Amino acid sequence: MDLTGMLEISGRTDKGRVRDHNEDSIGEEVELGTVVLADGMGGYHGGEVASAIAVNTILNRLHEELPEIEPGTIDKKTGYSKESLLARTAIDEANQTIAKASQTQPQYRGMGTTVVLGLFYDNKLTFAHVGDSRMYRIRDQKLEQLTVDHTLLQELVDRGFYTPQEAQQSLNKNLVTRALGIDQQVEIDVHETAAQTGDIYLLCSDGLNDMVIDEDILATVNTFADNLQDVADNLVTLANEKGGKDNVSVVLARPLKPFPAPPLRWHKRLIRKLFK
Template sequence: MTTSSRLEVASATDPGVVRSFNEDSISIDSDLQLLVLADGMGGYKAGDVASAMATGLIVDDIKRKLGVVKSQAIPKSEQSSVESEVIKAAIEKANRAIYKTAEANNKYHGMGTTVVLALFHNNRVTIAHAGDSRLYRLRHGRFDLLTHDHSLLQEQVELGLISSEEAKVSHNRNLVTRALGVEPEIKVDLIEKNVLPGDVYLLCSDGLNDMVDDTDIELAVSELQSNLALAATQLIQMANDNGGHDNVSVLMAKVVNDIEEERSLSDRLFGWLKKF
């Protein structure tokens, strides 16, 4: 990010209505402008271990390696590719650690976790994910899903075996085809996008999009984008109001142009003074 823009962030997580414990894990590193979300699986005291390991190990590894990268004064033109490799390596390392832990401890056998993250840097964002946790972007009134679910359901839709409408009520919604900790190696999807002032990014576990239609998610994000904390809370509430069958977590980030924000604050102050 340049000095003319900054990141405003908010987060919320909840076990939902049905489950008594939360296997999701979220992490924000404001200095790095890094957001990470993981949705664990494997039952009580296993899924939460996997997701906590994922967020903790990934953030620590990226922080350490990017510190080394910055000390090497790498040209800006090469920074994006280097940062992408750092992210990919961090996720692969976390995958191996979770896999070895599950193999070594019978209590954790079969545990795994999805992951989705966003690293904001030099007016760009690098997105990485494995599993069915998602990342959406609101830009100029358009709401787009930037990630691609790694799930059995998504594969069935793409093969034409079921329709999108049938997918919404399928019992296979939670069967992922990629997850950290399940195999010794993990394939990570990496996406890089430009960033514009006013962009709003939403990272979420499937406990949100399984319970709330994308159109309703879009409406909430659009209407409440000026108050990210309220938006995050509202999205959680919507999922719970619709049944809350799963843990639900959201991370939100808005790209703020400081110059425009100062002008907006001045306009609001002037409007307030006019009342007197």
């Protein structure tokens, strides 16, 4: 399914004002209806290798398998949609690829990455993440964080040790409890939500939300909403003006019209039945 003309996507990645190289990676595939962002860490250039592996592995897997999905199909064993299972499979493959490279190539030992993925399919958004890279939704000029950070600080907030306001001032924001590439298996959060025409979805590395408060993110999106590339550029600029202490990356996506998935072609259905 080609979402050209149905989905607008823009993004930008920047090394910031302090780091000497960029360990973030972003991917945008409007034809696939896919956006992905990864924030790498560890080793000599290991972070940028890990994040690039994550983005490329996920996009390659989706290219191979998304066209073969029958719209509306639910997996009987898990109760999940096929696109949700595909998102999970793609991220799991990325995790194993990074872990193998880390274990077999000494220069990349200890590398890992966060990831956040958005897959627009059949008027829904499937979103998945590992780590503290975030996805926000802006609807009716209001900002909502869709993902929950996989960090020690977030766990302490959930247990009542900190308020969200206190957590914003903490010096220990970036101690992630999950990342790709650390172990052969990783827990992946996957969710689905209805996507509406005019929604704006923002994926970002912590280089944005550590520097810029949610209210300023929302104000920037609303101010430049007519052009998503202007939104991306101004969010990165704002993060750098606030100090730019980390790499900063953003990807934005906006449905322009409904995007129902066409049914699987009859010959593919026949082949599937014959070899089931």
